Amino acid sequence: xxxxxxxxxxxxxxxxxxxxxxxxxxxxxxxxxxxxxxxxxxxxxxxxxxxxxxxxxxxxxxxxxxxxxxxxxxxxxxxxxxxxxxxxxxxxxxxxxxxxxxxxxxxxxxxxxxxxxxxxxxxxxxxxxxxxxxxxxxxxxxxxxxxxxxxxxxxxxxxxxxxxxxxxxxxxxxxxxxxxxxxxxxxxxxxxxxxxxxxxxxxxxxxxxxxxxxxxxxxxxxxxxxxxxxxxxxxxxxxxxxxxxxxxxxxxxxxxxxxxxxxxxxxxxxxxxxxxxxxxxxxxxxxxxxxxxxxxxxxxxxxxxxxxxxxxxxxxxxxxxxxxxxxxxxxxxxxxxxxxxxxxxxxxxxxxxxxxxxxxxxxxxxxxxxxxxxxxxxxxxxxxxxxxxxxxxxxxxxxxxxxxxxxxxxxxxxxxxxxxxxxxxxxxxxxxxxxxxxxxxxxxxxxxxxxxxxxxxxxxxxxxxxxxxxxxxxxxxxxxxxxxxxxxxxxxxxxxxxxxxxxxxxxxxxxxxxxxxxxxxxxxxxxxxxxxxxxxxxxxxxxxxxxxxxxxxxxxxxxxxxxxxxxxxxxxxxxxxxxxxxxxxxxxxxxxxxxxxxxxxx
Numbered sequence: 276x277x278x279x280x281x282x283x284x285x286x287x288x289x290x291x292x293x294x295x296x297x298x299x300x301x302x303x304x305x306x307x308x309x310x311x312x313x314x315x316x317x318x319x320x321x322x323x324x325x326x327x328x329x330x331x332x333x334x335x336x337x338x339x340x341x342x343x344x345x346x347x348x349x350x351x352x353x354x355x356x357x358x359x360x361x362x363x364x365x366x367x368x369x370x371x372x373x374x375x376x377x378x379x380x381x382x383x384x385x386x387x388x389x390x391x392x393x394x395x396x397x398x399x400x401x402x403x404x405x406x407x408x409x410x411x412x413x414x415x416x417x418x419x420x421x422x423x424x425x426x427x428x429x430x431x432x433x434x435x436x437x438x439x440x441x442x443x444x445x446x447x448x449x450x451x452x453x454x455x456x457x458x459x460x461x462x463x464x465x466x467x468x469x470x471x472x473x474x475x476x477x478x479x480x481x482x483x484x485x486x487x488x489x490x491x492x493x494x495x496x497x498x499x500x501x502x503x504x505x506x507x508x509x510x511x512x513x514x515x516x517x518x519x520x521x522x523x524x525x526x527x528x529x530x531x532x533x534x535x536x537x538x539x540x541x542x543x544x545x546x547x548x549x550x551x552x553x554x555x556x557x558x559x560x561x562x563x564x565x566x567x568x569x570x571x572x573x574x575x576x577x578x579x580x581x582x583x584x585x586x587x588x589x590x591x592x593x594x595x596x597x598x599x600x601x602x603x604x605x606x607x608x609x610x611x612x613x614x615x616x617x618x619x620x621x622x623x624x625x626x627x628x629x630x631x632x633x634x635x636x637x638x639x640x641x642x643x644x645x646x647x648x649x650x651x652x653x654x655x656x657x658x659x660x661x662x663x664x665x666x667x668x669x670x671x672x673x674x675x676x677x678x679x680x681x682x683x684x685x686x687x688x689x690x691x692x693x694x695x696x697x698x699x700x701x702x703x704x705x706x707x708x709x710x711x712x713x714x715x716x717x718x719x720x721x722x723x724x725x726x727x728x729x730x731x732x733x734x735x736x737x738x739x740x741x742x743x744x745x746x747x748x749x750x751x752x753x754x755x756x757x758x759x760x761x762x763x764x765x766x767x768x769x770x771x772x773x774x775x776x777x778x779x780x781x782x783x784x785x786x787x788x789x790x791x792x793x794x795x796x797x798x799x800x801x802x803x804x805x806x807x808x809x810x811x812x813x814x815x816x817x818x819x820x821x822x823x824x825x826x827x828x829x830x831x832x833x834x835x836x837x838x839x840x841x842x843x844x845x846x847x848x849x850x851x852x853x854x855x856x857x858x859x860x861x862x863x864x865x866x867x868x869x870x871x872x873x874x875x876x877x
Contacts, residue, residue, distance in 0.1 A: 326521045328547065332498050334453035334462065336505030337526050337539055338446055340469035340488065343367045350420045353413035354406055364397040368485060371472045373417035380474060380482065389483035390472060397485070453525060453541070454502075461542035462525065473532045477646030484532050493528045523547055543863035553866055556837040558695045559703040560877060566704065569692050570595065577658045583679035587688055589662050590616050590677055594698050597653065598705050598741045600644060601682045601698035613642045616698070617682045622672035626663055627652075635660035706738045706835035707877045713737045714844050723808065725815040728854055731844065738831045752820075759817050766810045773803045832856075838864035839871035847873035 323330070345366060351358050352369060361369060372381065372390055380386045391409045398406065406412065431439075450465045470488040473481055491511035498504060500518045507513050514528075526539035541548055562569075573595075576588030593599050593616050602615020614623065623641040630636040633654045643649045655663075666676055689696040713734035718727060777799040784792035832841075838856075842864070845852050852861065852868060861868065 328523050329455050329520050330499070331502065332453065332455050332520070332525070333502035334498060334505060334525050335450045336496060336507070337494065338450050338466045339491070339508065340467055346370070346417065346420065351416045353416070355411045356413075359405070362399050362402060365394065365399070365402055367470070368394045368397045369412075369414065370417060370421070371470070371485075373414040374421050375472065376414055376418040380472075383482065385478070385480060386472075386483035389481060390485070393483075393485035455541070455545075455547070458546060460545045460547075463540050463542045465539060467528075467539075475646065477642065477648065479646045481532055487531045489528055489530075495527045497522065497525055497527070543859070544865055548863070549866045552838075552863070555703065556707070556839070556877075558700055559707060559837065562693060562696060562700055562704045563708065563877070565693055566595075572692070574656075574658075577662055583684075585662055586666060586677040586680045587685060589659055589666075590680055590685060591688075592655075592659055594701050595705065596655075597639075597651065598702045599649075599698075600702070601685055613644060613646055615643065615682075617677055617680055617685055619676040620672065621667050621670045621674050621676055624663065624676065626660065626667070628660075637663065702742065703835050703837075706742060706831055707837040707840060709738050709741055710734050710836050711840050711877050714840070718844070718848065720848075723811070724850060724854070725812045727848055727850060729815045729818060731841075731850075731855060735832060735836070738836060742831050742835060756817070756820060759813065759820070763810065763813045763817060766806065766813055770803070770806045770810055773799070773806050777803050833860065833863070837877050838867035839875045840877050842867050842871040843873050843875035846871070 343363065345363055352361055352366070353359065372394070375381050387409055395403055395406070446466075451462050452459055453462055454460070467489045468486070471486050473479075473484045473486050475482045491507040492514055494507075494513050495515045495517060496505060496513050497517045497519055499520065504516055524538040524540050527536055529535070530537050543549075543552075569591075573588040573591045576584050577592075579585050579588070594601065600615040602617040602619075614620065619641065623639065625638040625640075627636040627638060628634065630638075630652065635655050635657055637653050637655050637660070639649055639651045639653065641649055663676075666678075670676075670678075686697060689698070689700075714731065717730040717734055719730065722730065777796070780792070780796045780799045784796050841855050842852065844850070845855055856864060856868075
């Protein structure tokens, strides 16, 4: 009875239920008590109709950005060399630019153009007629004021820091939690982002535009009918109050830059988020069981008499082999010339029958999601190459490469191949399987912990490269590397001194041959070993930083890599989990940390 119930409960509870109850290892005498507790707290949730996420939801709404405080009278703005007093609205937007004055963004033409255009919209008619050239604007005094403020925050007393901490804790306690059914759940981002200038990623065409202040009138509240609806700030009203229990967001609004909808959601460590994560990786594991069959099928389709079938098969090959996105990620209203696999144009690829000693090479060059450049030279199978030549015949550079294909057609085909299959599932599958294979190849059982962590990061980097997760080198990179190199040099000198002391102690021990001399030699040996380990740790750290300076490891770690692979690796090699996942990540993947054993296979 016990084991049958345990198996049933394990299946129905999912990973988060199993994690919270910690049933594994319980003896039969306590099992029925746990089972009844589970029934009272969880069972009703499991029996919700399809699509229903909750029955009761109550929260306090969002925390808005504080109102703008005008600059002190002694902080000046200059135009064409003369002091000019700005209206409150114009001054606020000017401060956004002043705070970024030392950043390379403010040197970019598109950023400056977009900023100036939006800034002028906030000016009075008199200001508009005067301020006609951004190059004549002097934000230096403003910038110095904000730098001084920043420095003052760093120099705050212990009491002042404690006061700020207490206020943040008060806000968290009041606004940072909701009640969803019978559970108190943490909210991820209850503070609404303050206004500022849009940066974007890559060379985004909208960089520099004004991100407007979000007001209560922009906000849609989502809660249950029988909950206490959060009151809007005095003198304001909500745009709308909804009671939609088929979604899990609590608050939403539409931002003005790209017209995309923003949400306040549950914290990644919440029960619902954990279940969703687990299901995502289980779907990717299901793909593993049929991926060979799918690959054989699209290879057959390369020979199809129907052009649309051939195009679909080649596109699927690229999605599988190169982890390309399908191409439907562009936000509504986005003007950036970004594409995905299905929307590639002829101009985005070049075909090389032979290149760098390899045959049938395709050279990709296009802007992907968030205007991140995708550039890659990839050897492909001969039939893929020949099909691409066929697809490009009699076409202009601006014509679609896959003119018989779109994202909807591809997604419908993927659903026919496997329930729940999307281009993103391929991306998750290939990222996770790559991490697992790389960890097996790179991990040396004889390495110490820092060296093993370097191997992990190299495996993670292979995935980030596959998924084209790039970043600009941090502004402080060169300085931090110089500091690290100084530490390495100092440690080498320390090691040389320790080795000399050991050599001297050994020579002394040969002459004296007493117990005290032997103990001194052992002590010096241990000192040398300790410093050698410290030096190796620093050198590994330097290698790791250098190799990862332009690669964003966090994106794949959070979104595409089954966390059970990393947890199992840590358990197998005795690596503290906090060396791989920070506190936030450990909370998000609590279910994986609890359930994955060292022999877990994706």
